[in-house]
Amino acid sequence: MGEQIWQHIAEKLQVKGEKKGKYQTWFIVVAVIVGIYFMYISASPKNILDPAPIAGSTNKQGVVASRPDYRDQIEHKLANDLKTIKGVKDIRVFITLASGVEYEYLENQETAISTTQEDDGDGGRRIISEERVRTETVMQQNGGGQEAVVVKEKTPQIAGVLVTVKGEGGARLLANITAAVSAALDLPAHRIQVLEMD
Numbered sequence: 001m002g003e004q005i006w007q008h009i010a011e012k013l014q015v016k017g018e019k020k021g022k023y024q025t026w027f028i029v030v031a032v033i034v035g036i037y038f039m040y041i042s043a044s045p046k047n048i049l050d051p052a053p054i055a056g057s058t059n060k061q062g063v064v065a066s067r068p069d070y071r072d073q074i075e076h077k078l079a080n081d082l083k084t085i086k087g088v089k090d091i092r093v094f095i096t097l098a099s100g101v102e103y104e105y106l107e108n109q110e111t112a113i114s115t116t117q118e119d120d121g122d123g124g125r126r127i128i129s130e131e132r133v134r135t136e137t138v139m140q141q142n143g144g145g146q147e148a149v150v151v152k153e154k155t156p157q158i159a160g161v162l163v164t165v166k167g168e169g170g171a172r173l174l175a176n177i178t179a180a181v182s183a184a185l186d187l188p189a190h191r192i193q194v195l196e197m198d
Contacts (some may be wrong), residue, residue: 070097070101070155070156071095071097074095074158074185075093075094075095078093078095078161078181078184078185079091079092079093081180081184082163082165082177082180082181085173085176085177085180086169087167087168087169087173088165088166088167088173088177089166089167089168090165090166090167090197091163091164091165091166091167091177091197092163092164092165092197093161093162093163094161094162094163095158095160095161095162096158096159096160096161096162097156097157097158097159098156098157098158098159099156099157100156101153101154101155101156102153102154102156103148103150103152103153103154104150104151104152104153104154105137105138105148105149105150105151106137106138106148106149106150106151107135107136107137107138108135108136108138109133109134109135109136110133110134110135110136111131111132111133111134112131112132112133112134113129113130113131113132114129114130114132115127115128115129115130116128116129116130137149158185158187158191159191160187160191160192160193161181161185161187161191161192161193162193162195163177163181163192163193163194163195164194164195164196164197165177165194165195165196165197166196166197174194174195174196177194178192178194181194
């Protein structure tokens with residue numbers, strides 16, 4: 001099929017006399033330039049993807065650096081809520097996250113099983129089974145590139161909370177704030193530290 005196309009093109013370009021060689025030379029030069037152009041285009045990366053780490057058998061899980069806006073939102077909301085406690089004049093909240101946001105990605109899984117049976121000369125028989133599992137992350141178009149399809153997003157757990165407070169009430173106020181933070185974030189008291197502000 002490919003040979004027929006080239007022969008057809010060569011027949012079309014054949015011209016009698018002196019011009020015959022001239023047209024064939026130009027055709028070859030243009031074909032080479034077009035070929036180099038397509039090789040350059042196919043070799044240049046269009047979308048560079050940052051592959052996510054793999055864990056688990058059916059889904060890929062990636063841990064992405066924690067989003068500062070997530071932590072900031074919790075700190076801001078908690079500080080505003082704690083300011084409503086009687087005796088609190090000023091308060092600051094600092095939260096430490098245990099990890100980053102975790103994503104589970106959609107993935108196609110293909111399993112191939114092959115069995116081979118071998119007979120030796122003494123009447124013995126050996127059966128060899130081999131199983132190959134191939135997994136591939138499902139990608140989707142997003143704007144100018146591609147990204148993995150996220151099945152589940154898990155927000156990071158809170159590792160600890162530091163609260164500094166200025167107000168009236170002494171130890172009782174500190175205990176009330178510790179209890180409020182524990183209830184609001186579902187954290188044990190030993191992971192919450194409440195101190196008086198200078």
